[in-house]
Amino acid sequence: METQAFQKIYTRITNITKATCSLKAAGVGYEELAIVHGKLAQVVKVIGDDITLQVFGGTEGIPTNAEVVFYGKPPSLKVSESLSGRFFNSFGNPIDGGPDVEGEEREIGGPTVNPVRRKQPSELIATGIAGIDLNNTLVSGQKIPFFADPDQPYNQVMAMVALRAKADKIILGGMGLTNDDYLFFKNVFDNAGALDRIVSFVNSTEDPPVERLLVPDMALTAAEYYAVDKNQSVLVLLTDMTLYADALAIVSNRMDQIPSKDSMPGSLYSDLAKIYEKAVQFPEGGSITIVAVTTLSGGDITHAIPDNTGYITEGQLFLRKDTDVGKVIVDPFRSLSRLKQLVIGEKTREDHPKVMNAAVRLFADASNAKTKMENGFDLTDYDERTLDFAKEYSEKLLAIDVNIDIDEMLDTGWYLFNKYFTKAEVGLKEELVQKYWPEEEGLEEKRQKEKTGSEA
Amino acid sequence: MEEKGKQTKGKVRSIIANLVLVDVDGPISQNEICYIKLGNTPLMAEVIKVAEPTAYVQVFESTRGLSVGAEVEFSGHMLEVTLAPGILSRNFDGLQNDLDKMEGVFLKRGEYTIPLDEEKKWDFKPLAKEGDNVAAGSWLGEVTENYQPHKIMVPFKLLGNYTLKSLANEGSYTIKDKIAVITDKEGNDIEVTMMQKWPVKVPIKVFESKPRPFRLLETGVRTIDTLNPITEGGTGFIPGPFGSGKTVLQHALSKQAEADIVIVAACGERANEVVEIFTEFPELDDPRTGRKLMERTTIIANTSNMPVAAREASVYTAMTLAEYYRQMGLKILMLADSTSRWAQALREMSNRMEELPGPDAYPMDLTAIISNFYARAGYTYLNNGETGSITFIGTVSPAGGNLKEPVTEATKKVGRCFYALSQDRADSKRYPAVDPIDSYSKYLEYDEVKEYLNKNIHENWMDNIELVKDILIRGRESSEQIDILGDDGVPIDYHISFWKSEVIDFVILQQDAFDEIDASTPIERQRYMLDKVLEIYRTRFEFDSFEDVAQYFKRLINELKQMNYSKYDSDKFKEHEKQLEQIMEERKVA
Structure with a gap:
């Protein structure tokens, strides 16, 4: 960005603030660049022949007789x-x-x-x-x-x-x-x-x-x-x-x-x-x-x-x-x-949107339970479970040091649902539950066992 | 309006961003359009203040490179739009340039296009006959635009009464062909084509009267239609912090609302949101007509990175197009997203003009500007006895989500429906996040609306709506009590009351905009589901402990949600309904 020979040099600055300076000049284009005392500046205001320049490098040390040259083009x-x-x-x-x-x-x-x-x-x-x-x-x-x-x-x-x-x-x-x-x-x-x-x-x-x-x-x-x-x-x-x-x-x-x-x-x-x-x-x-x-x-x-x-x-x-x-x-x-x-459930597995929402909703329930706990109230069984869920959800999915692919994230979601909740509590679309709800023993099975155990 | 004679010229004197001061050599008028010559490129601008001999103009383009002394030509008219067949399905910018006609990836400064197709021939059918008395807005004939009738009218600018001297026969004509000659009282002949122009900042007022709106405008969004309905010709606004789902809600309205024509002003918002409409609407079917949604839609796109001054113009351009179609006896829905960006454009300009600022540095007349704009909506009896309407819904983007800011306050004075989006609901993913208690529809206070709803939906509809609102308020109170006193510090009834309101929340208020079936609910289905949840509300259940309450109601909600996800009246729907009844039997007390 060297100056060119035919460019006019101005040497009378009329106004200096910490970020701008002004001078009288003609034929200057809006937003064009200039050099003020060796510092790059840009035209930000033109009132008649009064030109205001924003000096990028700050105006420290700029004298009123500084050399000002206009480039005739924007940055x-x-x-x-x-x-x-x-x-x-x-x-x-x-x-x-x-x-x-x-x-x-x-x-x-x-x-x-x-x-x-x-x-x-x-x-x-x-x-x-x-x-x-x-x-x-x-x-x-x-x-x-x-x-x-x-x-x-x-x-x-x-x-x-x-x-x-x-x-x-x-x-x-x-x-x-x-x-x-x-x-x-x-x-x-x-x-x-x-x-x-x-x-x-x-x-x-x-x-x-x-x-x-x-x-x-x-x-x-x-x-x-x-x-x-x-x-x-x-x-x-x-x-x-x-x-x-x-x-x-x-x-x-x-x-x-x-x-x-x-x-x-x-x-x-x-x-x-x-x-x-x-x-x-x-x-x-x-x-x-x-x-x-x-x-x-x-x-x-x-x-x-x-x-x-x-x-x-x-x-x-x-x-x-x-x-x-x-x-x-x-x-x-x-x-x-x-x-x-635009991509979830389209470019990723079909259960993505619903798993995502259900997990966040349960996480929200956990945060309500936490408030309850902090206020000194007794927690219900459901509250306790949401809190346990939240901890594991936070650690296995929300933490920034997680690095797994999206299918694995979804599987983790289902794993957590099964571990801590009943199907009705999660409330997902039936087709998805049939397809993805894990086989392994979860909360419902555990409860069933306890029930039959106590009856026996 | 078209003044002939010497054209006023001027020269640029000062440049402060897109505010340019021009010294003029002749008469100019407020809001007149002028063109500033930047080399060979004309930059369009509008006069916004005059202080002889200087005109303050706001430039609709970037002023980069402009210098003092540049020449300016004044056009002699205000910002106008071209009204003729062929507006639908197009994508305009805020100044009605056809974006599809512009070349290249980037928008070039000073490139202005003809908004409509001047070559295309339209099949014209006469509606009037020679010798008829006609006036501005009289229907002379009609063409079919996409699938809808498009009336050809006597230009709105023509004042007084005329006699129809001649009218074109049925046949094909372009929008520039002469289709009629009308004669005024003095015997002067005026030629009429299918095309006319109108200044966007002036409302089109060639109608008989504007009664209070009374008909429901179905939107398919339950929290609106059931709880706080908007009427045909009504006004509403949606304020909400970012991320609360304003745009998703607006898109749902533009897809589902029961309107003949939808005009969307994307005003200072994200370009990708407009692209979503460009991409999806040509593919999506309008469930009412079976036609593509794009066929009834026109988009005015002035996205946030397009010139600020054109943002203001864009909402007026959109409203003028809406008024034009209203004159044809059609039902128009106009959406503007977001009116706050338009207000900010006004603020930027007011600031550059160094006007004394009002609250939050907005111009003092902000309230008046917003009121005048909303007043252009309405239900209308046209001069020929037909009706037409413009329903207007704007979004507001309050700074910091604070509803006490000037744009929200100003809009509250004119918008009859208030759909407050709540951060809390959005945070817990309860979409649409419309707060059922803070929101209101003033139309529910109108006797004619009450009567209409009771007559057309169900005789007890109004009573049911009142009841639902009570249940929600009581539910919130119970929830607050439970929070304060603890789960076992309150009687079980509090839990029951809370969960009965949750049933309404989950089943009526919440709606999955991305689920094919749940996205849109016809009013008949809304009535059916409301009856269902009210049946649950009226049923007495018995519980041993508060823990059972939550568990039990979650099962009820789950079945009801499955019903929402199923096709209405399908086997699956009925199966879940049966399940629901069985669950209800478990705890029912006679």
């Missing part, structure tokens, strides 16, 4: 096969010591896919984690975030999902990633021998926060190249979107915009939707699946960032620690995959 990324295996900063410049990438230059944050050119997602993404595959099945072309408190191992789970997902390409967009986490991702991908199918755009905690605003668009421009031009399945990992939204709030605040809920800009929904809606399944086979992280504060999902995210994404995966079994689980109540209906 872009050069795309080609040689992106694979490379690490870049927010501007798309290599940070791995390798050479610059040659290729076709594309504007980032480009246009929307025509909805009628999309295909309905239908390819299951198996992760081996039952909390995901059984209860919240992922589908290619889906967009879904992890909602997690900062102390949850969300980056580890995300890396695990990425590696098991069998995508052609994995694109990592790191925003405010700590150096440790950056190295973690690098090592995990390296150890899995997957480095050559990974492209990373990283803004670390050491970089200025406003730079982050470019990361999702960079990552998704690369993703669109592989999905549209090469018909590949691409998995995009975005972590942490809360830090991205915080950067949006900083800029809007500096531009004197009226904040809406939780000091976030009123356009937060549209800003996030523009990113997440890049997830797509094309009829030609290419797809973009987005798995993101939205960190919560104290599990509060009513905060504007997770709230707006939840309305945009196709579900959310909620991690929490189950103290009864001492493991991190995918919370079955607050997690949801909206696209699972």
Whole structure:
């Protein structure tokens, strides 16, 4: 991105805030790039000849007589096969010591896919984690975030999902990633021998926060190249979107915009939707699946960032620690995959939807029983059984360290039903019960025995 | 409306995202459409504020690359839609561009298409005869669109009375062919084609009157039809936090509701949800007509990543299409998902214009805008004595699931049916998660609706509905008491009362939208099942301990659920019913 000879150089800045600066200039296009005192900036407001620039690197040390040069084009990324295996900063410049990438230059944050050119997602993404595959099945072309408190191992789970997902390409967009986490991702991908199918755009905690605003668009421009031009399945990992939204709030605040809920800009929904809606399944086979992280504060999902995210994404995966079994689980109540209906019972065994729902319902009964117990009430026999069921369900299926295939998950479900409940208590469709209810001795048989035993 | 004369031009002065300020050289009007030239690409925009000589326009596209001095041409009219045969089954964007006609994978800026097919010939049958007195909205003839009659009408813009001078004979015509000539009082002839235009922000009002709605609109969703029914021409709204099943419920309504035409405005929501409709509706049968669902459906898609300003336009475009079909004497169901996104689009713009904000930074006139919009729905007596209706149901996406936020509050003032989706119900997978106690249908207070329901469903229907609501409230009270005092701290009757309400919850309220049979329940079957559960309610059972109560009722519920999953009146259905009766005998007290 060198400046060219004929470009006009401006040297009189009239206004400087922490994230923006203004000057008088003519013929400037909206959203075009500029260099201010060696720092990259973008036009965010044009009032007559007053131009306001958002300076990605922060405005520290910018003098009023700084040199300002306009590029005449919006931010872009050069795309080609040689992106694979490379690490870049927010501007798309290599940070791995390798050479610059040659290729076709594309504007980032480009246009929307025509909805009628999309295909309905239908390819299951198996992760081996039952909390995901059984209860919240992922589908290619889906967009879904992890909602997690900062102390949850969300980056580890995300890396695990990425590696098991069998995508052609994995694109990592790191925003405010700590150096440790950056190295973690690098090592995990390296150890899995997957480095050559990974492209990373990283803004670390050491970089200025406003730079982050470019990361999702960079990552998704690369993703669109592989999905549209090469018909590949691409998995995009975005972590942490809360830090991205915080950067949006900083800029809007500096531009004197009226904040809406939780000091976030009123356009937060549209800003996030523009990113997440890049997830797509094309009829030609290419797809973009987005798995993101939205960190919560104290599990509060009513905060504007997770709230707006939840309305945009196709579900959310909620991690929490189950103290009864001492493991991190995918919370079955607050997690949801909206696209699972497209694959469960279709691409998976017919009993999948009903087993899933029945197990979650019984788990809910257990949580009621727990409340009862905590309030000091006597538990019924049924309550006791739900509690035992919940523990085993949590350990064998919900825990994130589970790695089994979906049929095995379903069999485990039936095994647990049989062990702890009667058929009527589980209340499943008769045909399924006939086909799948385990032969081995379960609660009903045990009871029968006891009864005949006591009669005798 | 079509003013000829010198075209007003202007030049771009300022750009703040999709708000552009234009200095103009002539007269312009509020809401006038203009085109900003970005090189050779025209960007469509709408005037939203005028402060001479500057027009504030909202651009329906991205303004990236636009610079000061760009030329602007004003069109002389407001945002209009084209009304003619061929609207059904199409997928439009918020500005009525035909998405299928656009080339390439990505939507290109400044690409505007002709919404309808101008070449296609339609078989026209005259309905009026020469010499008839006609006025705006009079039916001149009809063509068959998919399988439904599509009336060709005198354009709504023509005020006053006319005489039909000539009318085309039965035959094939395109929407641009002249099919009639009408003469006004001064003797001027006006040519009429099958096509007309109408500005979307102005309601079409060529009808006799709008009575209170009184007929039930069957949706097949039990928690709506049985507990809180919506009427033909009624309004309703569905607020709920994300993940509570708003969209699944809306899709169920669009598939099952007993309407002639369904218009879906996908407003600022997920693209994959629209794709679901594109993909499934052409395959699914409408159980009432046996035709494909897509044949009665039109989709206005402005998904969340499409330009924000067009989001606002999309709901008006959809409503105008609904009004057009209503004028033909048809029953329209219009759905908008979600009205909150539209309100947010208004907020973004209001913020850019630096208006003083109302609550939560929404514009001050939000309530008025929402009220005016909902008022366009209704049951209508047309001028020729026929009836037509628009039933409107919008979803609301309250921030943080908090129903005290401005969009929900504003909608509550106008929506007559309130279907509150509850997080608790969704968490325990009790779908549809409509809260039976918080939700309401104001139509149940209308004498004409009560009368209609008692006459058409069952003479005791209203009494039964009241009873069901009481049972649910008592059940909730019992459950609270049990939670406070403990299972054995309350009399067994409390458990019985709680479980009797659970029977209603599991059998009537809960419904499996993904089960072929359970997804849609005709009203006759709803009546039958309601009688069944009320029979259980009226039966006295005897139990020794509270533990037996839960076990016993779970068995009852299981049989009733199997009935829900079985084809109505089939052998399997009857078999489970027999089982149910046997279980009831076990504990029955005379």
